[in-house]
Amino acid sequence: MRYVDFGKTGVKVSRLGMGCMRLPNYEKDGKTVYDEEKSIALIHRAMDLGINYFDTAPFYCDKQSEIILGKALKGGRREKIFLSTKNPIENGSGDDYEKRLETSLKKLDTSYIDFYHFWGISLQDFVEKVKAPDGPFVRAKKLKEQGIIKHISFSFHDSDVGEKEGDNLLEILKMSEGVLESLLVQYNILDRAKEPGIVLAHEMGLGTVVMGPVGGGRLGTPTKAILDLLPGKFVSSAEMALRFIFANDKINIALSGMSTTEQLEENVRVADNVTPLSAEERRRIETMVKENERLAGLYCTGCKYCMPCPAGIDIPEIFSLMNYHRVYQITDYAKKEYAMIGKVSWKNYKDASACTECGECEKKCPQSIPVRKQLKETHKTLAV
Ligand code: SF4
Numbered sequence: 001m002r003y004v005d006f007g008k009t010g011v012k013v014s015r016l017g018m019g020c021m022r023l024p025n026y027e028k029d030g031k032t033v034y035d036e037e038k039s040i041a042l043i044h045r046a047m048d049l050g051i052n053y054f055d056t057a058p059f060y061c062d063k064q065s066e067i068i069l070g071k072a073l074k075g076g077r078r079e080k081i082f083l084s085t086k087n088p089i090e091n092g093s094g095d096d097y098e099k100r101l102e103t104s105l106k107k108l109d110t111s112y113i114d115f116y117h118f119w120g121i122s123l124q125d126f127v128e129k130v131k132a133p134d135g136p137f138v139r140a141k142k143l144k145e146q147g148i149i150k151h152i153s154f155s156f157h158d159s160d161v162g163e164k165e166g167d168n169l170l171e172i173l174k175m176s177e178g179v180l181e182s183l184l185v186q187y188n189i190l191d192r193a194k195e196p197g198i199v200l201a202h203e204m205g206l207g208t209v210v211m212g213p214v215g216g217g218r219l220g221t222p223t224k225a226i227l228d229l230l231p232g233k234f235v236s237s238a239e240m241a242l243r244f245i246f247a248n249d250k251i252n253i254a255l256s257g258m259s260t261t262e263q264l265e266e267n268v269r270v271a272d273n274v275t276p277l278s279a280e281e282r283r284r285i286e287t288m289v290k291e292n293e294r295l296a297g298l299y300c301t302g303c304k305y306c307m308p309c310p311a312g313i314d315i316p317e318i319f320s321l322m323n324y325h326r327v328y329q330i331t332d333y334a335k336k337e338y339a340m341i342g343k344v345s346w347k348n349y350k351d352a353s354a355c356t357e358c359g360e361c362e363k364k365c366p367q368s369i370p371v372r373k374q375l376k377e378t379h380k381t382l383a384v
């Protein structure tokens with residue numbers, strides 16, 4: 001395993017991190033059951049292979065992930081790894097923030113968290129909740145002094161962005177007062193909107209972790225469109241996606257949610273590959289991804305001029321899912337994401353079926369996209 005300095009936090013981390021959001025499970029009586037024994041064995045195997053950064057969160061795996069990870073770290077393993085978990089910032093109350101931390105500590109059965117995240121925050125959350133008087137920001141600093149939190153971190157999820165996608169991440173970093181020590185953000189070969197934020201975070205000395213390096217499963221199964229990006233060069237699209245991340249020295253950790261030993265060993269093999277992607281290979285991938293983005297742009301460039309929609313639809317977000325289907329043939333992923341609209345905090349908008357056909361968006365679209373017609377088509381294609 002290769003290790004790097006995690007920003008200026010003073011610790012060295014493995015370039016591959018283990019995300020514990022997709023632990024081994026099976027279906028029983030129509031319900032998902034998390035297999036504790038297999039999960040613990042997988043975590044131990046990851047440690048044996050040199051992974052030293054393990055990420056979980058209170059709601060992962062039907063709230064079982066923290067408990068299982070805690071059990072896996074018994075027997076002297078806890079001190080050998082860096083443990084990352086998250087606090088869902090529901091409000092600006094410092095007391096509530098501390099209560100949620102206590103719950104995580106109990107579930108993990110540990111006395112401290114190495115990297116404790118303000119979870120999935122937007123710029124608005126950061127200003128109004130995290131930085132509320134005597135709120136999470138103030139309490140996190142106090143808990144760090146007490147040694148309960150070793151490093152203060154944040155993960156960013158913000159679809160309501162500024163001029164360009166990713167701008168709000170830059171704003172949070174500028175307001176971080178040297179308190180935030182590491183950043184966790186979605187980033188992969190198909191979704192590079194947060195790249196300027198990653199670069200700035202790295203320059204500021206924050207550790208940088210990317211989640212979804214293989215597209216949260218999007219790139220896990222090779223699709224012809226993806227493999228055609230560099231024919232014959234990679235075993236799988238997942239390998240190409242991971243090597244793309246490892247070729248970027250602004251990113252310290254690629255965090256991958258792994259469910260099987262095969263997946264784990266394959267990812268470790270890629271992480272251990274000492275021949276990084278050559279500059280030429282990286283350039284070819286970027287050129288081809290850009291060409292595919294251009295194709296996607298023929299449908300919708302994501303400029304957001306059509307927003308806001310009076311019916312509460314996030315038109316560009318919905319079209320970007322449609323593009324995963326149209327441009328990259330990553331249809332299963334697009335359908336899963338579409339099904340989550342309105343059900344998770346970072347998809348707090350309506351799906352295409354809410355369109356009242358008022359036509360306001362079409363008047364503002366510089367691409368002259370027949371938004372109403374395409375929304376109907378999208379719903380027909382992606383709603384399961
Ligand atoms: S036509 Fe539909 S999508 Fe466009 S602004 Fe009106 S309600 Fe929103």
Ligand code: SF4
Pocket residue numbers: 299300301302303304305306307315316319364365366367368369371
């Ligand atoms: S204005 Fe048109 S191109 Fe821009 S995001 Fe809306 S639909 Fe897409």
